[in-house]
Amino acid sequence: MTAPTTVDIVREFPDTTWADDGPTRGVEAVVEDGQVLSFPTLPFVLSEAERRFLDERWADGKAKNISVRWPGGELRGAAGSAADLADLRTMIVRYAEQSEAFALRLFPHYRGKLRRGNTSFRPADIAGRETSWRKDDTRLHVDAFPSNPMQGTRLLRVFCNVNENGRPREWRVGEPFVAHARRYLPSITRPLPGSAWLMQNIGITKRRRTEYDHVMLQLHDHAKADLDFQKTGPQARVDFAPGTTWVVFSDQVLHAAMGGQHMMEQTFYLDVEDLQRPETSPLRTLERLLHRTLR
Template structure:
């Protein structure tokens, strides 16, 4: 997608860490993350063993899902195909990433200790560029993360990514305008949900739990941005290339992002309630409530 706007977004901050362990230099950077910045660690690779390197191949995905994932707390492996021994080794690799990511996050964000919850861990062996999908699922378009079937009720989405590409290919991202500016752009066109619609969607199994007005607004922000080709082309944005061996951390429900290219990445999701943030007022929930001058329940 050709961009006609000048780059006016500068939200990536680099840190010198070379270890996932607790003796690394960076810690207590909650404020940087909660301000809607991306924390990048260009010298922090997730090192695969020689035996694990064979998993850097799309053939290990079963073709029904774009990602191979571990579902916690049970650690069930989904989306993978192969012999039992290979799948056990693949699961062990992804589990190791989950454990390293969690220890790393708790070093970076000690304020979250005891409240940060581990979500799914995913291994993404597929090439991003050229994937055919609907506009709503097209993650090459700038968006914030929001899920039609999984209402978040304001819970934060903290993600730890690592590019494990063995051929020097970066993970190509675009990042966009701050969340408050993005919300102002579309809020006037977002109507309230129909009375009873949240109950009906839950009763019919469309959503896993009741969709709040917050979830309704976030989905509309997600969809309207992806459908707005002028916005995708002309809005303030910047390209960011995360080289192999780079780890980066972001609140993906707050930072506008788009994955434009790359192959072979690991990702760990964490959940955090708004009240457990160091500064809850920076959250999308509190931001939207201020802009709308009402609670979003």
């Protein structure tokens, strides 16, 4: 069996504050190139009262995440008394606000363009979670969603390991997106005529699935189904220690979550045209490789 090529895409920064009065980074080019930005000394600090939420019992068992959904701000996926749920929501909302201030300091070019997506707290342990191979996030993949077509919109995510027992968040990261696309594009067929209209109208998708979404889903599925690639493809293990924050375009960087428990996550949406370098996006990369517009 061939040993995997080591991937080196993690870049560390010494930031210690979430506030927008910290150093303006201007690292759009770094993250748009498919790098992972890591901040080992930037914890999301829980109050003494909030530490009680570091327990799986607060999840309702129906979803892997407890989340606050925007723009309404409703709490979902949690179980507990009204008072406890109000405190839990306050903690998650604070993470959303701090993440947004931090992202705008990192990426001044995105100011006024980033849109806040869901904010999540993940209390469950990754290990031992039973799921289908398509939903198995311990396999290297780029993010793509069957029911929620992104139509090219970027997925920027800010994660933080809030584990208080010393457990790292164990990731694997994989090959550059362009290499990954070249690996599987020859085996990806075009969508059936009329399929996007049908899926939207019978409620399978929330909006129209473009050919871009079709290709991204196939890249996601091909990678997860390819066990040889999972074992021998270019990759590296990355451990994010407790108190570490990391930022990544999860629709571009191949990643797999191998272990850990208790994590915060904030999603932001960004249109391709609002990137500093739109040509680096998965949409533009796939269009160059396929020599056609993916609409």
